[in-house]
Amino acid sequence: MGTRKVAVITGANGGLGYSIACRLLDTISPSVPLTIVVTARYLRKAVETINRLRAYASNRDLLSFDYVLLDLSSISSIDEVAHQLLSRYTHIDYLFCNAGGGDFTGIDWPAAFIEVISGPKNAVTHPHFKRERIGRISRDSLGWVFQINVFANYFFVKQISTLLSGGGRVILISSIETEIAHKFDPEDVQLINSDQPYVDSKKELELMHAAIAERWAEELDVQIYLTHPGICQTSIFAEYLNWFTTFGMLCLFYIARWIGSPWHVITPYKGALAPVWAAVDAVPEADPVDGIVYASATDRWGRPYVKPTHNASTEDRKNGAILVEVMDKLVEDSLERIKVEDK
Template identity: 80%
Template sequence: MGTKRVAVITGANGGLGFAIACRLLDTIPSSVPLTIVITARHLRKVVETIGRLRAYAKGRDLLTFDYVLLDLTSVASISEVSNQLLSRYTHIDYLFCNAGGGDFTGIDWPAAFVEVLSNLKDAVTHPHFKVERIGRVSRDSLGWVFQMNVFANYFFMKQISTLLSGGGRVILISSIESRIAHDFDPEDIQLLHSDQPYVDSKKSLELLHAAIAKRWADELGVLIYITHPGICQTSIFAEYLNFLTTFGMLCLFYIARWIGSPWHVISAYKGALAPVWAAVDAVPEADPVDGVTYASASDRLGRCYVKRTEDVTDEDRKNGAILLQELDKLALNSLERIKLETA
């Protein structure tokens, strides 16, 4: 029997998060005791998710589930959940920072048709036709998308860093779409003026990783990997598609893969390959955390593999340091506000 392992998966109730849980169950031997901590905003989703995972892992005796109700748009929620985990566990082996979102409002259909007709592969890899709301603010008076996708992840990591120290692994989930992000703007760190805050937030997450990966590895013994799932089906944009457009999108994905795109893995389970590989199988000496992104990729026949890219620049590290400084200020201010509210 192996040493017990604990995995926390944010946003595990569907899409990529659920696929990560399934692939984790398929990767870690059944002889190893495993606890999967599910996070979601609503208890109903937690109950449904645990039921589905129990059915998936039927017959696995050394598997237990736990849950916490987490809202990434509330620093109070993150703080409360962190305290719950600190009281329940002495160590967390894997933290998958999967939950997040975008503030999409629809599709610019004329632009979509033009992009697909002019360069199909690029159009379904780096789309410019998704329309996003500009300037949405959270209840904590922070940029809503920025808080969910960047600050919440960092704040959560900091709050439970003692549980991760000495060998824990954090898996940050970026996106292939970060390649079309705007240049980093130190005057708009919270992305309140961006017309594509989701894409820009994923780039910010990569800048954060560039700033902290080596430091956390050296000082805390925490390995932070930045990964992305390639292009796969998730629920993040599903409300703007119907049956016909969803079918059409899938057809375009398969065509893009057949004509040479390595990123169209299509299924969420295949998209979960890189995150789970980084958590369980990556070897630090051969698979460094600093300056590298590990992504789920596929050949033309759908055979999945982990693709490594090294594209961090000196400018990225400089901007990452600026971003980190602002995140630390926000974290300190958030803790002070929580103390005042609970006093």
């Protein structure tokens, strides 16, 4: 029996988050004591997720669960969760920053039809037909999508950095769609004016990683891996699809995979391969954290593998430094505001 491992998975009740937990259970030996800390916004979701995971791993004796209620759209909630973890644990081995989302409003169906007819593989790899709300502001007076996908992860990791130091691993979840992101705008870091804030926020996550991964590895011995799950079925856009369009989308996924796309992994469990590999199996000397995205991929027959992609450019590092400087100031401002609210 080895030392107990502790894994925190944000958004563990969702398709990819739940699949990360399942794959983690399948990857780490049952002889290793393991605690999985589930985060969810609501108690019911947290309890349901833990019950499902208990059933999934019913043969493991050295497994325990914990939960915290986390709302990424509230900096106070993130700060409270950080304090809870600091009071319960002395070390966290794996932090999967999976939770997040987009402020989608629907699908431009005529544009979707044209894109599918023009190039079905590209239409389901780099779609331009998803509609997003522009200018949504969080209760913390920040760009809402920027907050939940970028700043919340940065703030959370900084707040629990003492638990991660000395070998902990942080797994960030990006997206293949960053290939169609807008150019970074230092005048709109919070993406309030962006017409595709979800994609642009995932690109900012990559910029953030390019700015901090090497430094945190050297200064804190925290390995921050950047991954993406390929393209798989999740609930992030499900409300805008019915059974017919869902079936059509799946057919296009399989077609795209068959004609050569490595990214259409389709199932969340296969999408969870790269994040779990980065947490458990990656070797920093051979699999460096700096500037690389490790992606879940499959061959034509659906056999999954991890595919390194996208080396950060000099411009990415420059823009990442600007982004981190802005976020460091936001961290200071947020902590000051929390102090005032607590008085």
